Amino acid sequence: MMEFRTAFGSLSDYEKGHIEIIDDKPMHYTFSNVFEVAQKSAPWEKIAVAKNLENLIETIRAEGVSPWYTCAHDEFALAMDGEVEVHFVDLDPAQRVAPEKEGNVVLADAPSGPVMGYVVLKRGHQALLPANAAYQFRAHRASVLLQQALEGENTVYRWKDICYS
Amino acid sequence: MSNSAIYEPISNEIGYKSFKLGSFTFHRDEYFVYIEWPTKNGRMTHYISADAFLRAMMRDVAWGFFYYQVNFDHVFGTNNLYGKVEMFAGSFNETYTSQGLNLTETYETPEIMAVFKAILADWTNEGFDPFAAPRETGIAWMGRKNGDNAAAIGRDRETCKRMVGLPGDAPLRSDDRGYPVNPAFADVPQEAPEIHAAPGYEGRVFAINLFAYLSRSDVTWNPSISSVVKTNLFCPTTEEYILPIKHGNDRVEWFLQLSDAINWEIEDKTTGRPRAKVIMKPGDIASMPADIRHQGFAAKRAMLLVWENANPKVVELHNTGAIPPYPVAF
C-alpha cells in the first residue's frame, strides 16, 4: 500500500520554486511565494500577489488585531498558515459603502450594528466576508491569509520586490 | 461546416466505431487513435496513445471546449470561439504550418460536441476513468472494446453561486455523498472551522475547510468554482500525473500551489516552441500569459488553485493588443 505525505508550506518552513528560462522573460510569470511575501510584510498590509484587471488575490501577514473593514460585495479569506479569528458586525446603513463601489475600505470609526459572530480559521479554512458586514481579523501568532478581492484603496503593489525578474 | 457521420466499426475484431467530422476522420485500435486529414500531399495521419487521447477528450467535452485552445498534443486540438469551435491538425505547430500541411475547420458548437461525446462514449472501456490518475484507473483503456464507463464520463459538475458549502449553494463533499478522502490526501486535516454565529446570522457567518473539500475530489485536472467575487473565480482542483492537454488560454490565468508540487512545461501558443519551465512548490503563485500554452506534471497528487477572470471582455482586450499578454510589467 503506497503511503503519501502531503506537503504544505508555512511562514517558518517553505521552499520557493523557480523558473527555467528557454526563450522568455521571468517577468511574464509574475512568480512569487505567499509565505515569503508575508514574511517580509508588516501586519495587515494587503500585498497583491495576483492581478487580472480589477480582480485581485492579496497576501496578508495576520498578526495582532486588524482594522475594521467593509465592502459592498462579498469577499473571501483563506488561511494558508496559523490561526486567525474573523469577527463580524452587521453594519448600520449609514456606515456602509455605496453599492456600486468595488474593493474594501477601512472603517473610519468603530462599526455600529448588531454583532454577527465570528469564525476561527486554521490552515486550509476559507471564510465568507459577506457584503455590507464589517469584519476584523485577530491573530495571536503570525499567520498568513489570502484574500479574494477586487482592487481597492488598501491594495499594495510590490511586484519588483516579490517576483522573479 | 457540417457533414459529420458515425460509421460502423471498421473491423469487428477491434470493436470500436470510426467517426468523421468535416474533413477529419478518427479511428482507434487496441493502443492508438488515428486522426486523418487531407493535405496537398495526400491524407496525413497523426497517432496518439488512446489513453492520452481519451483523457484530453474528456476535458474538452466536460469543459465545453474550455477557454480557447485545448491541445491534445503538439499537433491536434480545438479552439473555442464561444458559439463555434475550430478543430485543427498542425495549425499551431510551425513545422506543419511552414510546410502547408495543417488544417483548421470550424463547426457549430452543438455539432462538434455531439461527435466528441460519441467518440468518448464509444472508445472509453469499462473500468477506465479518463478523469482519474493512472495509479487509480490502470490499463483498462487498452485492448479490444470492452463495455463502457458512462458513469465516469457523464459525471455532473457542481458549480457554486457564492461559495461551496454555503446554505443554499453547492454542497461540500462527504463520505455520505460518495466522496471519500483520496488515499493521496489521507493526512489532510478534516475538521471544519469553528463557527460562532449569533442567532439569525447563520449562513452569513460561515467558513469551510477548503483543503478537506479538495482532498475528497474524485477527479484530476478538473477545475471547479469554489468561490465567486463577480468575475473573480477561485477554481481549485487536484492534480496527479500529467495535465492531459496543453492549454492555450485566451486570457491570463494564474496558479497558486496550495500543496505539493507541479512542474509546468511552457510553449509558445502559436508555434509550439519551448519558452520556459515553471517549477511550483507550496505557496508559489504565478501567472500563465495569454500567448503561451502550458502543461503540468505532478508526481504526487497536489492541490492547485486555478484563478480565472470570467469577464468575456478581457479576450478582446488581449486580441486587440489593448492589454499585453502578461498581467504586470515591472
Next chain:
Amino acid sequence: MSAIPVAPGTALCRIGQMDDPGAQEYHAGASASVLVLREGERVTAYLNRCPHFQIPLNSRPAHFIMAGKGLLMCAYHSAVFRFSDGACVEGPCAGSQLTQVAIRLEGDLVVAA
C-alpha cells in the same frame, strides 16, 4: 446577486418578432439582461446569466444557440438548458438552473410580472 433587474410592467419584447423557437435578449442596464425564450405559444424568461461562470449565455449580441427541441446552449462552455424550466440538462453545470423572471402576456407583448 440573483436580483431581477427589471421592474414589473416592463415590456421585454413582442412574440411576433421572435423566431419559433427563438430567443431574445432585453438589456436591463450595463451588466444585466433578461433572456426571453419562445417555443410555439409558450414563452419563458430568465436572467441571462449562466450558472457555470455567471456570464451571459450569448457571446455575440442577439446570437443564441438552439441545441435541439426546447433546448438552449450556452455559447461559452456548451451547457444546455431547457426552455420550459431553465434547468441545465447537460454540460458543465448540469443540475443547476437559470434564474426565472416572472412574465405575463399582454396580447403579443411579453411583460415582466
